[in-house]
Amino acid sequence: MNNNTNDNKKIIIDFDGTLAASFDLFIEAMRAAHIKYSFRNVEDDEIETFRHYSAWQILKFLGLPMYQVPTVTRYIRRYMTAKVKALPLASDWQETLQTLALDYVITSDY
DSSP: OOOOOOOOOOOEEEETTBBBBOOOHHHHHHHHHHHTTTTOOOOOHHHHHHOOOHHHHHHHHHHGGGGEEEHHHHHHHHHHHHHHHOBBBSSSSSHHHHHHHEEEEEEEOO
């Protein structure tokens, strides 16, 4: 028997890619890192294909050596963290959650 008297419904939502369309910011950060660290750039006509790549496919595509991955990753995270507050929400999430009277937690990799 469940003795929990808290009947509040809760939901956990991932911020990037769910609440906010962060992929364009990711591409912007990748392009800034490309200039700083001299690896292959993602061209406009390659973006849609790039969107579906796994992490390993991205590294291979970019020609990014493994020893540079930690440095480039830190750079991209800092870049995105500095700009993430300006991202528009993907939809009317806040209003929807308030209407449903849900307690919510938003998580992010940033």
